[in-house]
Amino acid sequence: MKLTKLLRTSTFQLALVYMTLFATSVFILLGFIYWATAGYMARQTDETIEAEIQGLAEQYQRQGLEGLISVIHERTAKNIDGSSVYLFTSQDGQYLAGNLLAWPDAEIKEGWISFYLDERVAKPRGGDSHLVRGRVFRTEGGMRLLVGRDVHNLMEVQELVSRALTWGMGVTVALAFAGGLFMSRSTLKRIESINQTSREIMKGDLSRRIPTRGSGDDFDQLAENLNAMLEQIEVLMEGVRHVSNNIAHDLRTPLTRLRNRLENMQSHTHDPLQAQESITQALLEADRILQTFNALLRISRIESGGFQRPNQKVSLKELVADAAELYEALALDKEQTFDVDLHSDVEILGDRDLLFQALANLLDNAIKYTPERGHIKVWLERGAKARLVVSDSGVGVPSAERDKVFERFYRVDKDRSTLGNGLGLSLVKAVVELHRGRIWLEDNDPGLRVVLELPYA
């Protein structure tokens, strides 16, 4: 994995944002620690110096010049380690008392000063030259008093603290960066596996699936959803392939017959009677092909929402009565019993012509697939939704095929000997779904039961 790619991942960028936030808070926290420790010590020093000057000034006021000098002598004598620094000079800068030899700066300033204890101002003590923080105080007579503290130790502490803080800061940033890289790496690896699978699928292997870890985390959920989507696409693709195969098969036969008839006509032009017969047959054949195409177009138009949602009030009782009356004649021709049970009326919102078409297809099927002297029954039921049931005593449909019969061109009898184009139930299903209903097949034992469930008006 390339580093630039890693750095561009959103996980890494997110990690970077967190790192910045974290570093800022660490910085503020450490700053506070610094202020509370090293800063406190520095302030403490300043306060001590201030207090001492205050005390010396009072001495001067009470006991005059002599008194002050003696106090300074006393203090310098007590101060063995030289951590306290004193210098008292006259108006013209002459040394009067203290453990400093001369003023650290050529120019005498008043207020807070900092300076190094070099040979010029103090007796050498070996080691590093120490830094002194001090304050200059001017007495009434124009004399100056410098009181200071050696802050060498304080500086060391400050340096220690700030070094520790800098390191801490650095480690924080480094850890955050490394953590970000690590996290984005694992994210990237999983995304890469999704990408890899997608590329393979795009190359044409639709059976590929994205691997899951089984942990049920976000990525697994994403992978599962994508896999489910792929599953559906595969089924749809399979359906499309199936349909186009079937279109080719189902239309080749009648087209071949049509072609044969035309050829026959060509060679029998001398026999007008036979030519006439061939023409009639050819026209019938062409009509059948057109009918199949129309049915196909109609189904896809209903399915693709080319129809506005039907909204006429339709009485199912009336519709079933009309359809039954029309088709009963066919059943009676086959000496089948044809029972219609319509004791309850049911109104739904729909398109009466499409519903009639659906019902006609169901009745036509029932009569067609039921042998002579069989039984056909149609009835309505009122439940949570309206139910329309068509049952027959025919050969039925094996339960394994009950979903497939709704596919276009699917036929239970594979020899395609009976009339029909294999689109009847597909159309019924499309119509039912347009009406927000459901359709399924049940065993009528013997025979088949088709159940339509439609919402009430």
Add this chain to the structure above:
Amino acid sequence: MRILVVEDDHEVAEYLKNGLEESGYKVDYAANGHDGLYMATSENYDLLIVDRMLPGLDGLALIKALRAAGRQVPVLVLSALGEVDDRVQGLRAGSDDYLTKPFSFSELLARIEALLRRGSIGSDVVTELKVADLEMDLLSRTVHRAGQEIDLQPREFRLLEYFMRHAGQVLTRTMLLEKVWDYHFDPQTNVIDVHVSRLRAKIDKNFDKPLIHTIRGAGYILREAD
């Protein structure tokens, strides 16, 4: 009888023109909606055949304009669309019949004949229909042939009534479904033939001369002679 065909597809127009002229109609032809409307309003036609999709002015707009101008000439719409909602739109726009492409010429001819005949019957209220020795009383809803009463189911009565009102005219299966059963659908099978043959069994079987005849490739006709 003069018919105006408004159709932009030249081949279809030619096919219609030839076929209609062979059937004895005088046919004019317009290739777009504007010409069609101009010709329909400036000449006197007995019938208009209008394609739904036309360049310029579409078929439905043409019919609306024609009706707005007070022309009551029967109009038959041809359409490649042909789903129920389109049909409803077409009829609402003022057309009298609606035929979906592709159609068989016999279907078109039968419908033209029905439309032209309707114009000539007028709106007289008829209480009795009579073809040869077949009589129908629309008030008492009884049917007699040669003085003998024939018992008909309500739908059979309506079917026969439609036949008798259009005696001598070819009626296609689709026309019978639409007019007698009042549903626009594709019956898939010969269900209409079954009903016609049941009607035949009642009114023709025991009599010398059959009245209902099959026209091959087209439909049925009710008439006195063969």
